[in-house]
Every structure is written in C-alpha cells, then in structure tokens.
Amino acid sequence: MSDWMTDLPPSAAEYLENRRLDEVECIIADLPGIARGKAVPASKFARQKMFYLPDSIFYQTITGTWSDAAGEAGFTEADMQLVPDMSTATAAPWTGDWTLQVIHDALDTKGEPVPIAPRNVLKRVVQLYRDKGWKPVVAPEMEFFLVARNIDPAQDIAPMMGRSGRPAAARQAYSMTAVDEFGPVIDDIYDFAEAQGFEIDGITQEGGAGQLEINLRHGDPVKLADEVFYFKRLIREAALRHDCFATFMAKPIADEPGSAMHIHHSLIDMKTGNNVFSAEDGSPTREFHHFIGGLQAHLPDAIAVLAPYVNSYRRYVKDHAAPINLSWGHDNRTTGIRVPISDPAGRRVENRLAGMDCNPYLGIAASLACGYLGLIQQREPDAQFRGDAYDSDDDSQREIPRVLGSALDLFDEATDLHSVLGEEFARVYGIVKRTEYEEFLQVISPWEREHLLLNV
Structure with missing residues (x-):
C-alpha cells in the first residue's frame, strides 16, 4: 500500500x-x-x-x-x-x-491560497473568527426535488413518478407515506452516504411535489461545506439510478415551494468550550444579539451570493415557505432569521435566506461574514418580531432584494463585506455574475412571446 x-x-x-x-x-x-x-x-x-x-x-x-x-x-x-x-x-x-x-x-505559484477559490474564501472567514477566539459551528439543511427526466429545456419540469405509479404529490410535508414513494432513491442515498462516511441527521418530505430535505450534523464550516458539495453529486447519482433527476434549483416547479439551504450558526469560545451565544445563567449574550444584528445589516449585500441566479429570486414568494424579510424571531418560520428551540448550550441562529442553488462554500462564508461584521461592529438587532411576518404592515420591517440585478448592485458597493470575503474574490464574483445576468437578459421567454407579441 x-x-x-x-x-x-x-x-x-x-x-x-x-x-x-x-x-x-x-x-x-x-x-x-x-x-x-x-x-x-x-x-x-x-x-x-x-x-x-x-x-x-x-x-x-x-x-x-x-x-x-x-x-x-x-x-x-x-x-x-x-x-x-x-x-x-x-x-x-x-x-x-x-x-x-x-x-x-x-x-x-508562490504557494499562497488563490483568493477566488470558494473553499479558500470560506477558510479565510473561519480564520477571522478563530483570530478572535471563536470557533464557528454550522449545520446546513439541504432541500431538493426529485423530478421526472427532463431533456428538453422548453418543457416544464414535472415531479417524478413514485413507486406507486403515481406522480409525487405536493402539500404532503412530513408525510412518511410520501417519503416511502421515493424509497429506492432514498435507500441509495443512505448507502452512498454510508460508504462516504457522512452522517445524515434525518430525511423528511417537504411541501413541494417530490421535495425532500436532508439535515446534516453540526460541525466545522469547511467540513460541512465539503459534505454539501459531495452530497449534491451523491444525490444526483442516486436519482439517475432510478430514472429521475435530482435538482437543486431554487425554484424548479411553478406554484411549488422553492428549495433552501438553511444554515444554523453557533459559536464556541475556544478557551472555555462554551457556547458564546449563552451566558452562565442561560440567557442570550450580547454576541448573540450582535450576530443577529450583523445578519440584518449585511445580508442584503450578501444576497447575490446566497441567491446567485435569476431563478433564485422566484423562491422569495410570500406564503411559499421562503422568507421575504430580515425580521428575526424565536421559533418563527415566517422570519428570515429564526432562533430554533434549544437549551442554552445549543442556542443558535438560523439563516433561512440561502437557496440550495448557492455554492455551499460561498453561501456559508457569506452568512458567517455577515454575522462576523455584526460582532465586530457590535450591531444591535431590531426588536424580535412576533406573529406572521408575511402579513406584517410594519414599514420598518427590512426586506431583501427581489431580483438579481438589484442584489448585484448592493454586492458591488458592499465594502465591509468585501473586506471579510476578500477584495479579489468580490471583484471577480461581481464581474462573473454580472456577465451571467446579462446573458440571461438576452433570452426571450415564452411569457414575453405569449403576452407581448400581439398585444403591445
């Protein structure tokens, strides 16, 4: 050997x-x-x-x-x-x-990390935390759809055929029967994951037709980003064995929920091993609130990384299980920033804005960067939101950019965010995404041909 x-x-x-x-x-x-x-x-x-x-x-x-x-x-x-x-x-x-x-x-060629490589960007952000004595911990959730084979981009994407011989049904969140419909694919996902040494924390049926969610155990950000990177390929390969596709598009099917990569964050004090977000008496700390304040202040600038394609913004639809705001609340899935139920040792902050279509290294890096800026700048968050954030008429409730062009404008001007992610990365990323957006704008859609050709 x-x-x-x-x-x-x-x-x-x-x-x-x-x-x-x-x-x-x-x-x-x-x-x-x-x-x-x-x-x-x-x-x-x-x-x-x-x-x-x-x-x-x-x-x-x-x-x-x-x-x-x-x-x-x-x-x-x-x-x-x-x-x-x-x-x-x-x-x-x-x-x-x-x-x-x-x-x-x-x-x-000098042996220095290439600053535009996504894994290096994440390592850079993690090191900034470590320099302050904090060890960041993340837990990503992966949502995706299993769909029928689609080799014609002009055709709508359809749910896969389940083992019962019927297409996967929507609005069956957490249904074990629905999960059983995809049993053979899920069996291969488990087998592949076991062979690769990955620990799955659970698989559930989400609200969309053929939509599943896989939760991963919390851990080191780079290691977890590696696993999401590997998992995307693993899941695609498992689906192909059963004559269907796995897609991580943010919004593959109209009128169905989109697919997110929710990111749970906590910090460990490297000297004591304690959760930085919890005080000795179990109460939330200043750092906990500053992290949330950083997400609220800087996530608009980072949306171009968390939602990197024109399709990404189709996910941000009211009442479709995706956030459209930057409010925060305890155990509230209508807010973009959620604090899940936990004991003090497990206190964490969930960023619900990232789409599953984002690069996992960059998505986690951007989310951590926003929290880091909040800690360094000692940002105070807005008051906790209570109730249904979708129905709020509160003018002070912060929103996010709703199209890629607006998101890129914010990203290009976000000098604080660039300083954390790296200036050279920010320069290259902005140019690449702007080129991509301009490519999209040259495409005439079926909607335009149907409604504008003879009516305007």
Missing part, C-alpha cells in the same frame, strides 16, 4: 479494504459549485504531490461563457497548484470501478 493510503479517513479505508484502488478524482469547486478537476490512475496519484489547473475555471459563468474578470494581467489562463486535502478522501460508490474523490486546495 502506498504511503498516502495509510492515512486515509476510516470510511475511505474501509471502502477499499481488500480491494484495489483504480482511480482518484482530483476535484475542486468552481464559483457555481461544479466539481472541476482530473481523474487520474491511482498509481499516478501516488507519485504526484499536486497537479495543475488554469485559474480561468473561476472566470466562467454557469453557461460556460468567459467573463472579463482576469484582472490587470489579462486572460492568460495561468496555472494554479492544486494540492490534495487527504482528510476529504472519500468513495465514489456509484462508479463501475474502485474510485476515490479528493478535494484539493488551490494555491498560486
């Missing part, structure tokens, strides 16, 4: 026990969160300490178009050094041979 294989995570070592490793997938997440990289024979991986990939992978839009974000040096497609993080080694159990996946970190 090669030296590098003696230090594999337990789940990867167990997966390969008494088996011959054939291939290693060397991967990294680009701005949308797509896995980029190379698949190499195991024997070659054992001989290399790194491999190279052009930095241009971070300048592409979701359609593959190149944006003009290369900077003063111009578009040279300079190579980055991609160095494996062997703690991320995990199985690819859907492949036909014995394959491992390994997430890599992007370094420049």
Whole structure:
C-alpha cells in the first residue's frame, strides 16, 4: 500500500479494504459549485504531490461563457497548484470501478491560497473568527426535488413518478407515506452516504411535489461545506439510478415551494468550550444579539451570493415557505432569521435566506461574514418580531432584494463585506455574475412571446 493510503479517513479505508484502488478524482469547486478537476490512475496519484489547473475555471459563468474578470494581467489562463486535502478522501460508490474523490486546495505559484477559490474564501472567514477566539459551528439543511427526466429545456419540469405509479404529490410535508414513494432513491442515498462516511441527521418530505430535505450534523464550516458539495453529486447519482433527476434549483416547479439551504450558526469560545451565544445563567449574550444584528445589516449585500441566479429570486414568494424579510424571531418560520428551540448550550441562529442553488462554500462564508461584521461592529438587532411576518404592515420591517440585478448592485458597493470575503474574490464574483445576468437578459421567454407579441 502506498504511503498516502495509510492515512486515509476510516470510511475511505474501509471502502477499499481488500480491494484495489483504480482511480482518484482530483476535484475542486468552481464559483457555481461544479466539481472541476482530473481523474487520474491511482498509481499516478501516488507519485504526484499536486497537479495543475488554469485559474480561468473561476472566470466562467454557469453557461460556460468567459467573463472579463482576469484582472490587470489579462486572460492568460495561468496555472494554479492544486494540492490534495487527504482528510476529504472519500468513495465514489456509484462508479463501475474502485474510485476515490479528493478535494484539493488551490494555491498560486508562490504557494499562497488563490483568493477566488470558494473553499479558500470560506477558510479565510473561519480564520477571522478563530483570530478572535471563536470557533464557528454550522449545520446546513439541504432541500431538493426529485423530478421526472427532463431533456428538453422548453418543457416544464414535472415531479417524478413514485413507486406507486403515481406522480409525487405536493402539500404532503412530513408525510412518511410520501417519503416511502421515493424509497429506492432514498435507500441509495443512505448507502452512498454510508460508504462516504457522512452522517445524515434525518430525511423528511417537504411541501413541494417530490421535495425532500436532508439535515446534516453540526460541525466545522469547511467540513460541512465539503459534505454539501459531495452530497449534491451523491444525490444526483442516486436519482439517475432510478430514472429521475435530482435538482437543486431554487425554484424548479411553478406554484411549488422553492428549495433552501438553511444554515444554523453557533459559536464556541475556544478557551472555555462554551457556547458564546449563552451566558452562565442561560440567557442570550450580547454576541448573540450582535450576530443577529450583523445578519440584518449585511445580508442584503450578501444576497447575490446566497441567491446567485435569476431563478433564485422566484423562491422569495410570500406564503411559499421562503422568507421575504430580515425580521428575526424565536421559533418563527415566517422570519428570515429564526432562533430554533434549544437549551442554552445549543442556542443558535438560523439563516433561512440561502437557496440550495448557492455554492455551499460561498453561501456559508457569506452568512458567517455577515454575522462576523455584526460582532465586530457590535450591531444591535431590531426588536424580535412576533406573529406572521408575511402579513406584517410594519414599514420598518427590512426586506431583501427581489431580483438579481438589484442584489448585484448592493454586492458591488458592499465594502465591509468585501473586506471579510476578500477584495479579489468580490471583484471577480461581481464581474462573473454580472456577465451571467446579462446573458440571461438576452433570452426571450415564452411569457414575453405569449403576452407581448400581439398585444403591445
């Protein structure tokens, strides 16, 4: 056995026990969160300490178009050094041979972290917390739809066919019968997750037709972002085995709820191991309120990261299980910022604004960045909201941008947020997303043809 294989995570070592490793997938997440990289024979991986990939992978839009974000040096497609993080080694159990996946970190030729690489952006934010003596803890919730195969973009997306032979039904939240409809797909999700060493905290049926939610155990932000990154591929592969698609679009089906990636946050004092959000007597601390104040003050600037596509804003619809405001409240799912029921040791803040279509590294980084700014600036939150925030006529209730163009305008001017996420990342991200938005504006939709062609 090669030296590098003696230090594999337990789940990867167990997966390969008494088996011959054939291939290693060397991967990294680009701005949308797509896995980029190379698949190499195991024997070659054992001989290399790194491999190279052009930095241009971070300048592409979701359609593959190149944006003009290369900077003063111009578009040279300079190579980055991609160095494996062997703690991320995990199985690819859907492949036909014995394959491992390994997430890599992007370094420049001087060995410094590439500032626009999403994993590096999250590491930067986490380090800012650690420099203050805080250990951030997150727990993401992943919502997604299982839908019928769709190979024609002109056709509406439809729910998948359940094992009963009927299409998945909507408005069956928390129904175990509805979950049973997807039993074979869920079985494969569990099997793949177990092979990869991931702990699922639970799977539930959500309110949409064919919509499910997977909760992950709380932990280190980078580790949890890695898991969400892996999970998206895992779930897609499980769905394909059963003649359906898994989609993480924020709003794939009209008149159905959208899919979120709710992010739960807490902080641990690195000296005492105590929850920073709770005082010794169990009451909420100043830090707890400042974190919420930071979310309220800075989330509008970060929405372009949490809701990165034009489709993302179709999710923000009143009474469709998605927040349309920045109010906060205890155990209140109509507010954008929710404080779940917990004991003092488990006190946490849930950001309900992020869509499942966001890059998990960037979504978690942006949410943590807003909370961090609140802590540093000692931001005080608004008064706790009580009641149904959807029906509020309170003019002071803060709202969020409702279209990508407005969100990008806010992001481009958000110098405080840029200082936490990194100036170079903010520059490149803004240009790439603006290019993407302009691409969308060149497309004429069926609605426009139907209602404007002969009527205006």
